[in-house]
Structure formats: C-alpha cells, structure tokens
Amino acid sequence: MTKVSFLTGRELIDEEMIYVPDEHTSTRPAIYLDNGRLRCNRCNNTKNFSSHRCARCGKVCTYCRNCIEMGKISSCTTLYRWNGPAPKHPDHAGTLHWTGTLSxxxxxxxxxxxxxxxxxxxxxxxxxxxxxxxxxxxxxxxxxxxxxxxxxxxxxxxxxxxxxxxxxxxxxxxxxxxxxxxxxxxxxxxxxxxxxxxxxxxxxxxxxxxxxxxxxxxxxxxxxxxxxxxxxxxxxxxxxxxxxxxxxxxxxxxxxxxxxxxxxxxPARYHRHPLPVPATRWCGNWKKTILPVSVQLWVKEKLNEGSRLLLFYPHIETMDKALPLFKEIDPRIESVHAADPLRKEKVELMRRGKIPALLSTTILERGVTFQGIDVAVIGAEDAVFAESALVQIAGRAGRSAECPTGEVVFFHYGKTEAMRKAIRQINEMNKLGVERGLIDE
Structure with a gap:
C-alpha cells in the first residue's frame, strides 16, 4: 500500500495516519467553534460533546461523543487529507462482465x-x-x-x-x-x-x-x-x-x-411473479407465551413440508427466550441479532441451507437473500415493525426465479395501521405491475 493509495479521498485523525504529512497533505481541526458553538468537522455534531483529561495533550479536552465509535476525536485532534494526485484506474476498469438480461x-x-x-x-x-x-x-x-x-x-x-x-x-x-x-x-x-x-x-x-x-x-x-x-x-x-x-x-x-x-x-420483480402478500393471524399474547401455539403449529407444518423459515421477533430478549422452545422442534434452529459474534457465520449457513429456520431481529429485514424461504413475524403489532420494515420483511420471500413464491404471515396480538399499510402497499405495487405488463397474470 503506497502513501497515495492509502490517503486518497480519506480524511483521517492523528492515530490513523501511518505516513508523515508532506506538501500534498492539508489539515484542519477536528473540533472548532462555529459562531460560538462547538462543531465536529468529521460528523457535523453540534450538541453531543463531553470533556476529559486528554492522553494526547495532557489538558482537559472536549471530545465528540457522536462519532466516537470511529475513533475518539478531541479539540486537540487534527484531521489530515491528501491533495495530491490520485492513483490511476486499472486497465479495463469499466469493462462489465455481467451477461444477464434486464427486465x-x-x-x-x-x-x-x-x-x-x-x-x-x-x-x-x-x-x-x-x-x-x-x-x-x-x-x-x-x-x-x-x-x-x-x-x-x-x-x-x-x-x-x-x-x-x-x-x-x-x-x-x-x-x-x-x-x-x-x-x-x-x-x-x-x-x-x-x-x-x-x-x-x-x-x-x-x-x-x-x-x-x-x-x-x-x-x-x-x-x-x-x-x-x-x-x-x-x-x-x-x-x-x-x-x-x-x-x-x-x-x-x-x-x-x-x-x-x-x-x-x-413495481415488479424481474422474474415477473407478484410480490407475496402477507396473511395476518392472531396469536394471542406472544410476550407471555413466547412461542404461541399458532406459530408452533405453522412452523411444524412448514418444516414437515421441507420449507425453510425466516422468523422475526421484535426484541432480542423475547427471541432468546423463544429459541430453546424452537430447538425442541428442531435442534438445528438458530437465532441472530446485531451483537451476535457468530452473525456472519449463521447468515452464511442459512444461505447454504444448513439451518432449517433462523430467528432474527430486524437486522435481517433487508439486504440479504435466502432462496426458497417462508417468512413469519411474531408480534407484528410491535412498534419496531413500521410499515417500511414489514414491507421489507415480506420481501424476503419469493426473491429468486427458481423459487418465485413464498408464504408470509404476520402473527399478531392486534392489527396495526402499519400492518394494514404494508399490505396495501404490496397490493398496490402488484396491481401497478400488472397494469404495466411487468407481471404475468
């Protein structure tokens, strides 16, 4: 890694600089006074600051709490950026090797x-x-x-x-x-x-x-x-x-x-099949029963049919209590959440078909694709499941041309407006897809 490659486009703090600054390097303070108000140059925070005895300068320094997870920056911190030439693009950089067909x-x-x-x-x-x-x-x-x-x-x-x-x-x-x-x-x-x-x-x-x-x-x-x-x-x-x-x-x-x-x-998927429309099922007080009977019967039925399942819980605590009950159905069932140290490995196992059912918080509501799955939300009326979250969760089913359909169920203890809006939005998109000739009826 050369100096140019490392620095180009980046703005780094003192601890991140592994090269000595030169004539191509410009600097600015990490935190400064903007019309009498503190402002962080890295994240633009103007409200979330604190003070501490600084190990770098030995004085009491103000630091930004908003972007501290990216490395602490204080009032004595300098931001460095490169103003010199950028690395050249590789040969054939813009050559596209994808040979698929767009809808x-x-x-x-x-x-x-x-x-x-x-x-x-x-x-x-x-x-x-x-x-x-x-x-x-x-x-x-x-x-x-x-x-x-x-x-x-x-x-x-x-x-x-x-x-x-x-x-x-x-x-x-x-x-x-x-x-x-x-x-x-x-x-x-x-x-x-x-x-x-x-x-x-x-x-x-x-x-x-x-x-x-x-x-x-x-x-x-x-x-x-x-x-x-x-x-x-x-x-x-x-x-x-x-x-x-x-x-x-x-x-x-x-x-x-x-x-x-x-x-x-x-408004339609590339494989010309409609979006799966969620069904709603009352499951009683899931916070008390943890694994409602209606959910248990549905899971057993689906697993007996050879289906794989993605099951969403609104909170880690409830999901953790539910997991042992699910393992009584099948010991291979797993759960995942944002702080899970094995999150990456479990997602890959699910992708490879090694896990029959995966419990998840909303961390998997979007951005991941598992082929041939059915989806359920337990406690769909919880406030964490906004309209957009429910639409995204429903969208985990039926994504591939090989498995373009899938069942989606919102298990609830009372229907919410978010649930109704999510279902309405999915139906409207399917209708629009048909009108535009993008869905095969």
Missing part, C-alpha cells in the same frame, strides 16, 4: 441511472424488494469507471456490504471493489470502486464522483443527520447522487408522484 422495468431504471451519472445529477430508483436494484447500477458504474470516475455504494448495514461486494467483484473483475465496515480487512486498501457502510464515510472527504446510497430509508441512516452529512461530505462538489429504496418515506413518495423528484419506479 423491462430494470432497463428503464438502468438508462436513467446511467444518464444521472454521466450528467452528475440526482436520481431515485424506487423498486420493490427483489426487483434487482444492484443489476440496475451496472451500466452506470461501467460508464463512470471508464471515464476515470471513482464510485461508492453506501449501505446502512455490514450484512448488505458483505453481500454486495462479491456481486460487484463478479461484474467488475478488472476493478475489484473494497468492502468497508467495522473490522473489514480492506480498511486500508484503495479501489476506484468502494462498497461501504454509511458510518465509514465519516473517514472520507470529497472522494467520490458517484455516490450511490442503497436502502436510503433504513435505520440508522434515515434517522441520523450526521450520516446524511457524511454522504454529502464524501462526495465531490461535482458528482452524481443515486438513491435506491423499496420503501421511500411519505414525503419522497409524494415528490415522485408530483414530478418534483427525478425517479424511476419499478
């Missing part, structure tokens, strides 16, 4: 994404879950790389990054992407093609000609202004911004329908 809906989105990238403009791709959003990006990425541009795809969660990276590597083998997330082995590497969690963008400054934000509606990005700031900070002043989502917020939906936001809508 009619995907083709329209692909053309619009490519045009937005060429003209450094903004575009939203509103596509139902399983529509094939990644493939829609390929032509635009190829055009950008061929033109010497640097491309970033940012996603809210590391699971999504780990799933996207090998797909992009297969499509662009001449430009192997680097995948950045907490603990990533690529964190010191350079590539014109980057797949990263949005949190890692705190470490970049005007690095990318093309910024693609996947799952733009997802937690934590949609609720964290500092992550939205990080996306803007990591873009070059003249750059394109592409948003991808299956569930845009109400404001964006209105802007799309009124023509105020440039967007492409894909």
């Amino acid at each position: 009619e809906g995907q083709r329209a989105a692909s053309v619009n994404v490519k045009q937005a990238i060429i003209h450094s403009s903004e575009h939203l791709v509103w596509a139902v879950t399983g529509a094939g959003k990644t493939e829609v990006l390929f032509q635009g990425i190829a055009a950008a790389l061929s033109d010497g541009k640097r491309v970033c795809i940012a996603a809210p969660r590391s699971d999504v990054v780990r799933e996207l990276a090998p797909r992009l590597a297969a499509a662009f083998p001449d430009t192997p992407p680097i995948a950045l997330y907490g603990g990533s082995p690529d964190r010191s590497s350079y590539s014109p093609l980057v797949v990263t969690t949005t949190h890692q963008l705190y470490r970049f400054y005007q690095a990318f000609d093309v910024m693609i934000v996947d799952e733009v509606d997802a937690f934590p990005y949609t609720f964290d202004p500092s992550l939205q700031f990080a996306v803007q900070k990591a873009r070059k002043e003249s750059s394109s911004l592409i948003y991808l989502t299956a569930t845009p917020n109400t404001e964006w939906q209105s802007e799309v329908k009124s023509g105020k936001r440039d967007a492409t809508l894909i």
Whole structure:
C-alpha cells in the first residue's frame, strides 16, 4: 500500500495516519467553534460533546461523543487529507462482465441511472424488494469507471456490504471493489470502486464522483443527520447522487408522484411473479407465551413440508427466550441479532441451507437473500415493525426465479395501521405491475 493509495479521498485523525504529512497533505481541526458553538468537522455534531483529561495533550479536552465509535476525536485532534494526485484506474476498469438480461422495468431504471451519472445529477430508483436494484447500477458504474470516475455504494448495514461486494467483484473483475465496515480487512486498501457502510464515510472527504446510497430509508441512516452529512461530505462538489429504496418515506413518495423528484419506479420483480402478500393471524399474547401455539403449529407444518423459515421477533430478549422452545422442534434452529459474534457465520449457513429456520431481529429485514424461504413475524403489532420494515420483511420471500413464491404471515396480538399499510402497499405495487405488463397474470 503506497502513501497515495492509502490517503486518497480519506480524511483521517492523528492515530490513523501511518505516513508523515508532506506538501500534498492539508489539515484542519477536528473540533472548532462555529459562531460560538462547538462543531465536529468529521460528523457535523453540534450538541453531543463531553470533556476529559486528554492522553494526547495532557489538558482537559472536549471530545465528540457522536462519532466516537470511529475513533475518539478531541479539540486537540487534527484531521489530515491528501491533495495530491490520485492513483490511476486499472486497465479495463469499466469493462462489465455481467451477461444477464434486464427486465423491462430494470432497463428503464438502468438508462436513467446511467444518464444521472454521466450528467452528475440526482436520481431515485424506487423498486420493490427483489426487483434487482444492484443489476440496475451496472451500466452506470461501467460508464463512470471508464471515464476515470471513482464510485461508492453506501449501505446502512455490514450484512448488505458483505453481500454486495462479491456481486460487484463478479461484474467488475478488472476493478475489484473494497468492502468497508467495522473490522473489514480492506480498511486500508484503495479501489476506484468502494462498497461501504454509511458510518465509514465519516473517514472520507470529497472522494467520490458517484455516490450511490442503497436502502436510503433504513435505520440508522434515515434517522441520523450526521450520516446524511457524511454522504454529502464524501462526495465531490461535482458528482452524481443515486438513491435506491423499496420503501421511500411519505414525503419522497409524494415528490415522485408530483414530478418534483427525478425517479424511476419499478413495481415488479424481474422474474415477473407478484410480490407475496402477507396473511395476518392472531396469536394471542406472544410476550407471555413466547412461542404461541399458532406459530408452533405453522412452523411444524412448514418444516414437515421441507420449507425453510425466516422468523422475526421484535426484541432480542423475547427471541432468546423463544429459541430453546424452537430447538425442541428442531435442534438445528438458530437465532441472530446485531451483537451476535457468530452473525456472519449463521447468515452464511442459512444461505447454504444448513439451518432449517433462523430467528432474527430486524437486522435481517433487508439486504440479504435466502432462496426458497417462508417468512413469519411474531408480534407484528410491535412498534419496531413500521410499515417500511414489514414491507421489507415480506420481501424476503419469493426473491429468486427458481423459487418465485413464498408464504408470509404476520402473527399478531392486534392489527396495526402499519400492518394494514404494508399490505396495501404490496397490493398496490402488484396491481401497478400488472397494469404495466411487468407481471404475468
């Protein structure tokens, strides 16, 4: 790793600098006074600060609590960035090796994404879950790389990054992407093609000609202004911004329908089958029974039919209590959550068909694909299951052309408006897909 490759596009703190600054390195304070108010240059925080006796300078320093997980920065911390030449792109960087065929809906989105990238403009791709959003990006990425541009795809969660990276590597083998997330082995590497969690963008400054934000509606990005700031900070002043989502917020939906936001809508999956519409089933007080009888019977029936299951619980505590009861049905059943140290391994085992049923919190509501599964939500009325979360969860079923159908059940202790809206949205997309000739009736 050369100095140029390591520093290009990055903005790093003292502890992250492994090279001596030179004439191509510029600096600025990590924390400064902005009209009498403290502001963090890395994450734009103006409210969440604290003070401590600093090990670096020996004085009492103010530090930013908002982005502390990316490494503590204090009032004595310096941010370093590279202003010299960038590494050259590899030969054939823009050569696309993907030979698949796009659906009619995907083709329209692909053309619009490519045009937005060429003209450094903004575009939203509103596509139902399983529509094939990644493939829609390929032509635009190829055009950008061929033109010497640097491309970033940012996603809210590391699971999504780990799933996207090998797909992009297969499509662009001449430009192997680097995948950045907490603990990533690529964190010191350079590539014109980057797949990263949005949190890692705190470490970049005007690095990318093309910024693609996947799952733009997802937690934590949609609720964290500092992550939205990080996306803007990591873009070059003249750059394109592409948003991808299956569930845009109400404001964006209105802007799309009124023509105020440039967007492409894909209301159907590439395999031309409708989205599975969730059924609702009352299961009683699941917090008390943990594994309601109706859920237990459904799981046994499905497993006896040879189905594989993805089961969502709203909280880790309830899921942990439920797991031993599920293991009485089949000892191979596992559970996963964000802090699970074996999360990556369990997801891979589920993907390979080694686990018959996987219990999960909302950590797996999006960004992962398991072929041929049925899906259930236990406690679907819980507040954690917003409309967008339920739509995404339902979208885990029927994603592949080989297994285009699947059953989705919302087990509940009382129907909510979020459940009704999620089902209504899925039905509306299926209707629109049929009207546009994108679904085979």
